[in-house]
Amino acid sequence: MTAESDSAVGVSATRATIADAKRIVVKIGSSALTSLVGGLDVGRLDLLADAVEARMRAGTDVIVVSSGAIGAGIAPLGLTKRPRDLATKQAAASVGQLALAHAWGTSFARYGRTVGQVLLTAEDIARRTNHRNAQRTLDRLRSLGAVAVVNENDTVATAEIRFGDNDRLAALVAHLAGAEALILLSDVDGLYDGDPRKGHAVLIPEVNSPEDLDGVVAGSGGALGTGGMASKLSAARLAADAGVPVLLAAAADADVALTTAHVGTAFAGRPVRLSSRRFWVRHAADVQGDLHLDAGAVTAVVGGRRSLLSAGITGISGRFYGGDVVALRDPDGLVVARGVAAYDASELTGMLGKSSSDLSPELQRPVVHADDLVSVAT
Missing domain, CATH: 2.30.130.10 (PUA domain)
Structure with a gap:
């Protein structure tokens, strides 16, 4: 970001809201936690846990939505690329989910913090009863001082009922848990008006209305994830529509994203937040x-x-x-x-x-x- 754009970021009401939020959801993408060669990168995970812990010590309740289960299972199973067939995806998830949960638990244990794993499927959000049960679980973990680490239950989800990516899951969880902000962390540092890999793309620092997205072209996911910019943009718009402001930033900038929020792209939430029931009707069911x-x-x-x-x-x-x-x-x-x-x-x-x-x-x-x-x- 340029000095001029960084100055503009500093006076953003949306960023101030995200920085001051007392309850947030932080979604971390597969590319920020895993690699095809080495699988789960514990060093990078520790740095992200450090940033989350610092925010929690500052007085904010944080729920982590963590991708990476399939990515974490690729290397241990001797695979050389992300699987495409459902059975192999679920096998990789069954191996990777265990490693991922253990890594988060070990990392937060450095601070004496307990981790609770919450695995959800699309059906858990779509069904009102399951929706409420998940909400109560998250609330109770938070009240007990534990960190809820949420992921899609890839070992049982099918192609027909999947969320499709954890960006959408994070947006649904943000509203489910009554979060005041959603932070999406991945390998991209914000929303651009085109593909930054092709050059000449310009960072969009603020999205205050749908008109700010006119002409924006969003791409699909990379080798390790199912998301991509199209997924993140869709999730950001979903959360913002429900009244939850969103920050889209690079995982490498997690410390700044989780303090001043002076990085990436900020999406303003609608002024009036949808009730839990109306949100469920509109987006989840x-x-x-x-x-x-x-x-x-x-x-x-x-x-x-x-x-x-x-x-x-x-x-x-x-x-x-x-x-x-x-x-x-x-x-x-x-x-x-x-x-x-x-x-x-x-x-x-x-x-x-x-x-x-x-x-x-x-x-x-x-x-x-x-x-x-x-x-x-x-």
Whole structure:
């Protein structure tokens, strides 16, 4: 960063918020912890643990989301590259997860700090009950003074239900745990308007609105990870949308990222934080079906933030039950909102297009209540 940009960083309200946050999630990428030749790099892991411990001693609760399980298992199994088939990925994860957890435990033990491993799958976040259980576990570990080290449970996750990368997992955990900031650390030092490896790319120090990302081209992951800039950008936008400010920085700058936050790219969080339930509906839950709406219903739901009534529904698709999350689509088929259905799909079949007065009393409540409905456009 130039002296001029560093000066601008110093007065950023977003960076001040991240630096002062009392509860944060720190996500550490595979490339910051492992190599294809040597596997897990304990020296680099120790330096990152040092930075986390310093932040904790300064009075901040820290949850670590650690990638690297598959990368840590590659060398011990005699593999020469990251596996592509699911069975070998899971085998590498089973070996690497043990080494990774032991390394974090040993590193924090230097400070008399206990580590608790929390392995999650996409299903744990998508299901409301599991979601709450994970939340309680993280809260209890924190209250006991332990460091929660979270990773995706690669040994059982399948291609269909994976988070896809730990960047998204970190964004979900940040909201799940009520974090005030999310710090994404990897082998890149910030968001650029193009690929910095090709030259002429310019660092974007601050992202305060979607317009700041116009023209930005984000790439995919490297040899050891599944993320990449596209993944980090998506995760940063997800967290910021939920009201959690984000710092994207290099793992080599962890000490600065975890103190003044005067490095990398800062993403401002939306002014009003989504409630836990509304965040779950919008970002975490699996969609089980679709409700097709007429134009009037779209206006009422999206523009007026009103409950969805059966009169505005023109069709349904998918097999879902009361309490499941469904997508709400406009007459052109575009998803305009998500919400929690109050009825089974089979019940709704006979209710389509009917006003409440034409239905029996037990079917006169909204199909999706306004409190359980989140527009995807805001």
